[in-house]
Amino acid sequence: MHSPQQYLAAQAAPANGGAHLPSVGRREPALQAIGITKNFGSLEVLKGVSMELYRGEITAVVGDNGAGKSTFMKVLSGEHAPTGGQLCVNGKEVLLRSTQDAQTFGIETVYQDLALAPDLSVAENVFLGRELKAPGWRGRIGMLDRPQMLAESTRILTELGAKLKSYRATTQSLSGGQRQGVAIARAIKWARHAILMDEPTAALGTRQRDMVYEAIRAAAQRNLAVLLISHDLPQVLALADRIVVMRQGVAIANLVPAEVTVRDVVDVMLGAKPT
Amino acid sequence: MNKLAYDDGSTWFYRLRETTAFWMFLILLGLVALFSLISPHHAFLSVNNFFNIALNASQLVLLAVGMTFLLGAKEFDLSVGSNIVLASILAAKTITALAGTPDEVAVGDYPHLGLAVAVGVVVALGSGALFGLVNGLLVTTLRLSSFLVTLATTAIGLGMALVLTHGANVPDIPRALQTDFATYRLFDLVPLPVLLSLALVMLLWFVLAQTRFGVHTLALGSSVDAARRAGINHKLHLLKLFALMGVLCGVAALLDISRFATTNIGGHQTDNLQAVAAAVIGGTSLFGGMASVQGTLVGSLIPVVLGTGLVIMGLDSFYQLILVGLIVIAAVYIDQRNRQTRF
Ligand SMILES: Nc1ncnc2c1ncn2[C@@H]1O[C@H](COP(=O)(O)OP(=O)(O)OP(=O)(O)O)[C@@H](O)[C@H]1O
Ligand SMILES: [Mg+2]
Numbered sequence: 001m002h003s004p005q006q007y008l009a010a011q012a013a014p015a016n017g018g019a020h021l022p023s024v025g026r027r028e029p030a031l032q033a034i035g036i037t038k039n040f041g042s043l044e045v046l047k048g049v050s051m052e053l054y055r056g057e058i059t060a061v062v063g064d065n066g067a068g069k070s071t072f073m074k075v076l077s078g079e080h081a082p083t084g085g086q087l088c089v090n091g092k093e094v095l096l097r098s099t100q101d102a103q104t105f106g107i108e109t110v111y112q113d114l115a116l117a118p119d120l121s122v123a124e125n126v127f128l129g130r131e132l133k134a135p136g137w138r139g140r141i142g143m144l145d146r147p148q149m150l151a152e153s154t155r156i157l158t159e160l161g162a163k164l165k166s167y168r169a170t171t172q173s174l175s176g177g178q179r180q181g182v183a184i185a186r187a188i189k190w191a192r193h194a195i196l197m198d199e200p201t202a203a204l205g206t207r208q209r210d211m212v213y214e215a216i217r218a219a220a221q222r223n224l225a226v227l228l229i230s231h232d233l234p235q236v237l238a239l240a241d242r243i244v245v246m247r248q249g250v251a252i253a254n255l256v257p258a259e260v261t262v263r264d265v266v267d268v269m270l271g272a273k274p275t
Numbered sequence: 276m277n278k279l280a281y282d283d284g285s286t287w288f289y290r291l292r293e294t295t296a297f298w299m300f301l302i303l304l305g306l307v308a309l310f311s312l313i314s315p316h317h318a319f320l321s322v323n324n325f326f327n328i329a330l331n332a333s334q335l336v337l338l339a340v341g342m343t344f345l346l347g348a349k350e351f352d353l354s355v356g357s358n359i360v361l362a363s364i365l366a367a368k369t370i371t372a373l374a375g376t377p378d379e380v381a382v383g384d385y386p387h388l389g390l391a392v393a394v395g396v397v398v399a400l401g402s403g404a405l406f407g408l409v410n411g412l413l414v415t416t417l418r419l420s421s422f423l424v425t426l427a428t429t430a431i432g433l434g435m436a437l438v439l440t441h442g443a444n445v446p447d448i449p450r451a452l453q454t455d456f457a458t459y460r461l462f463d464l465v466p467l468p469v470l471l472s473l474a475l476v477m478l479l480w481f482v483l484a485q486t487r488f489g490v491h492t493l494a495l496g497s498s499v500d501a502a503r504r505a506g507i508n509h510k511l512h513l514l515k516l517f518a519l520m521g522v523l524c525g526v527a528a529l530l531d532i533s534r535f536a537t538t539n540i541g542g543h544q545t546d547n548l549q550a551v552a553a554a555v556i557g558g559t560s561l562f563g564g565m566a567s568v569q570g571t572l573v574g575s576l577i578p579v580v581l582g583t584g585l586v587i588m589g590l591d592s593f594y595q596l597i598l599v600g601l602i603v604i605a606a607v608y609i610d611q612r613n614r615q616t617r618f
């Protein structure tokens with residue numbers, strides 16, 4: 001078991017993208033869950049879920065309402081402590097006691113809402129809680145490096161294809177899709193291994209969804225493992241590399257999008273089809 | 276209202292024009308010009324008068340800046356007046372007790388003045404900070420609204436002050452505090468309290484506008500959940516903010532007993548509202564997430580300029596209250612409108 005501090009010390013934090021070439025042959029999952037169980041009181045919500053998330057891959061998790069998708073994701077993001085089971089990052093077992101722990105291990109989460117501070121600027125939000133200090137004496141007296149924060153936010157969001165009028169503008173002045181774009185940009189900026197997203201497009205219109213899907217693809221292209229919870233099955237089929245179906249707290253199927261139709265997925269989700 | 280385009284070549288002036296602080300600054304200049312022109316013999320227009328105004332604003336601005344931080348974090352402190360009264364009583368009692376024997380003190384002889392004042396300063400700041408910390412602890416641990424908590428501690432603090440003094444102000448505060456500090460003018464011009472307040476205001480401007488602490492303060496006021504998820508320890512941060520407000524109350528208490536050489540048990544009941552008004556006039560939002568120390572500085576000066584100007588013109592200074600009220604309404608209206616149409 002590694003504490004975040006030990007882990008960081010052992011890990012010369014690799015930058016996003018580029019650095020990790022997926023090794024040919026036996027790949028190691030960036031994030032691996034083994035037999036995760038979670039009880040709320042006497043309610044067994046997760047009954048032993050195992051899952052691997054690989055770099056550069058989008059893994060979609062689908063399932064009926066109440067199947068336990070969000071709960072599972074919250075275990076991965078450090079929000080819930082699992083009742084049982086193990087989590088491994090890059091093959092090493094880790095203990096996540098908080099979302100901050102998960103962040104230390106390079107796992108970032110995009111929340112459907114409550115993610116951004118509406119009165120803060122795009123740059124301030126991207127760097128919230130991890131602000132850059134100015135170089136030299138100005139940093140030593142606590143001064144922020146606002147130009148650098150602005151430049152980096154601008155760069156990431158431009159790469160994601162978000163066309164923002166101003167990166168100094170407050171996020172409440174943005175459209176819903178742009179806001180979600182900022183949230184994903186923040187996750188991409190800080191994630192070293194995995195990004196978790198729970199229905200990131202649920203509150204958005206069609207055009208805005210497309211923007212967000214583009215950003216999700218961009219995250220995978222940066223060699224991050226992406227976990228995407230979504231009810232939008234056609235999109236999931238178009239976007240994901242693998243589909244994990246959950247039902248009643250169990251991961252019951254592992255599907256390859258190219259081989260199935262929406263109908264098939266729904267059948268598995270609802271238990272109409274043996275797996 | 277999608278006309279803002281900071282990143283494509285708009286000037287700093289363009290951005291400045293969008294702030295309430297800027298417009299209130301113009302109003303302040305306008306008031307100064309108006310009073311300078313129409314006051315008899317242009318009595319208003321003198322360096323001395325300006326420093327008097329600054330001196331009269333030096334206590335309010337400290338409270339208002341503390342309130343600016345709290346409002347930025349969507350919190351509130353109604354208890355600043357009671358905090359000041361309690362801190363000034365404890366400091367005054369300490370100073371008069373330590374400065375000499377009761378007989379010496381009664382005849383204005385203070386053999387241990389330096390020590391007494393030093394301890395008095397510590398007591399005032401400590402009492403202020405403790406009062407603020409208690410507010411913060413009640414807010415964070417009981418999860419009560421700061422409005423209600425500080426309403427309660429207003430009563431408790433004043434009650435404690437009255438119990439300690441039986442309702443009588445502390446007499447025999449050394450005049451030296453007045454002559455050597457509160458009314459002492461550097462280069463025969465700048466009152467020391469003004470320098471002290473200005474230094475604190477500049478420091479706190481830096482903290483709010485340029486540091487992590489400032490960003491986190493506004494993040495909390497903007498969305499507690501976003502702040503928490505970004506790893507900001509919101510309870511600890513709130514404690515710091517309430518303690519900061521408390522320390523500023525302690526400083527204001529020291530200014531108070533130094534300037535007037537007496538405590539003022541009955542005199543601070545509306546300090547809280549004045550501080551909120553000054554912050555709001557300067558563009559700090561009542562809804563959290565938006566705060567401006569420079570705006571608060573302007574907002575603290577406007578009421579004092581109005582009061583002084585009216586007196587110099589021979590008008591009843593009570594009009595000041597009415598005018599300040601109207602300006603607050605204008606500022607709150609702008610705030611509300613900005614909420615709806617910002618960008
Ligand atoms: N904090 C909690 N305390 C008690 N029960 C909970 C808690 N969180 C989730 N549950 C229960 O766990 C079950 C799974 O919930 P979860 O939110 O993980 O489902 P989901 O698959 O995300 O569903 P949806 O598609 O509706 O988002 C539900 O029955 C829910 O009521
Ligand atoms: Mg869910």
